[in-house]
Amino acid sequence: MSRVFVPGDALAVALGADAVAYALRNAGAGIVRTGSRGLAWLEPLIEVETAGGRVGYGPVGVGDVSALLNAGVLSGGAHALRVGRVEDHPWMRGQKRITFARCGVVDPLSVEDYVAHGGLQGLKRALEIGFAATIEEITQSGLRGRGGAGFPAGVKWKGAADAQASRKYVVCNADEGDSGTFADRMLMEGDPMSLIEGVAIAAFAIGASKAFVYSRSEYPHANATFQKALAAVRATGGLGPHAFGPNHAFDIELRIGAGAYVCGEETALLESLEGKRGQVRAKPPLPVHAGLFGKPTVINNVLTLATAPWIMANGAKTYADIGHGRSRGTMAIQLAGNVKYPGLYEAPFGLTLGQIVHDIGGGTASGRPVRAVQCGGPLGAYFPPTLFDTPYDYEAFAARDGLIGHGGVVVFDDTVDMAAQARFALEFCAIESCGKCTPCRIGSVRGQEVIDRILAGENREANLVLIEDLCQTLKLGSLCALGGFTPYPVMSALKYYPDDFQSATAYDAAVAKR
């Protein structure tokens, strides 16, 4: 009987994948639960192993199963839901899958499958060439941190490698809190072994024997899968007392946050791991010198670490040859919100925002015109269609007061009320502030009141000046980017959508006309 691959990814499960897997298994199919390929609008997207490759069907509901079986789905038969070989799908063909090459393809819990698909080659090479050459390779690749700040990964690793200490740590930031992002989650569910390998490479490179992966409580599925993946690798000896060779120990521990966005900030995360309130630390000292428990620590995002194995296996140059400007390699673009074809699209840097939203995303799901796109999570600016020529690259976005961040692209149609979005940015800042800086803690609350007054028509001109001043204070008087970047969504809303701030009813009237 041919095998059927059914995603066990949380998004596919939310859309009924478990019931589909159950029904197919009852019909005698051999089921392999995989991660997601990232074509979210086709989920649950099942794939059937045939002589001509893996043929996809989607979106499959449990009610479709008997009709699919009648149509001969188990041998790739014709049916309205058949999408053909998933690799040949236009949405996949436009991509360059490096970090996500195995996601949705392999059994995430099988070390054997991982190795059969090229896994462990990167770590093997790192162990062969030694730590200094490994760091050099990562540096030469141009890989930058995918968590948001885009800091060169190799430089960070070198800093920690050079630090003298009895104990060092690698910490993986899996606290993916930005709205509109889900790449870390997908990877932990679909190809957790690549993260484990990446963390291992980093640990070997800096001389750490212990690593933590700090995930979030909002991701119960990803955490369960990752925990199982750790156990599977440990069972092979890949983690444990002889992970890097005889008596060369290394292990990874999964830790779960407790619902605080600010714990994604690296120093707040370290505090949290130590069992403290998640408050941001002043720098210096940098974590590479004094991080977790005061020891030299490399802290990197999931995607940064999970890309390291590919770079080690394929060479720095191969990676560095891809990309745009100073943004090398690929980015896992996460298309979400009101968009027709949402999902994960991994591509070299350099696509324009318009290409991403229209050509790849297909415009809005509602069919209405696109009015705003928020890139880079809750601290990223709202871009109007007039900025759609901006290339997707760290510097090009920054030049327009925008943010690539962790790769989130959230699309809104023309019913969006940008005053409400600006107000929400401040509300979110107030809710999630760690409390250390007054502008962030108090200013964000005042800001909401000022917007309310503007909309109520109270001293409009004076309050418009006040909100600008407040944003300026936030930018300058904040220790971290939560307070420091909240002004960007607020100011971009004011700048590009001034009409929405005319009055509380102006928005309703305008929408009625659109």
Added chain:
Amino acid sequence: MTKRWDPAQAEAIVRAHAQLEGPLLPILHALSAEFGCVPEEATALVAEELNLSRAEVHGVISFYHDFRREPRGKIVVKLCRAEACQAMGGREAAEAVLAHFKLGWGDTNGDRSVTIEPVYCLGLCAAAPAALVNGAPSARVEPARLIAAIEAMR
């Protein structure tokens, strides 16, 4: 569903985690899982076991949204309030669900059957709006269907 506070069991939970590096969050999570919350009584116990001050432990419990002093209801509904869900009608969906159960954010109803909590992103943004009902993910949430599903569990 949630157990009553049991100091002996709580102590066993604390001791089972005490050897971890930085054990406080894992301990608070484990207590929460067992008792549905981290009750006041836990502060002193945890402080003593870990050799911390009560103020420190209290400070940590109060910092994180996940740690609550009062038990949650039988059904915990986490509704996403963040931007990607807003773009797909998340605000309106959340209002409808809250209104149906006559609850505000974070509240539990009188018979302790339902708690509705805000979350800021569940990573299901490509099928917004999203929710988590007792840990089970739900996407493209339609209020009427979600309400019916919750009612069926009550």
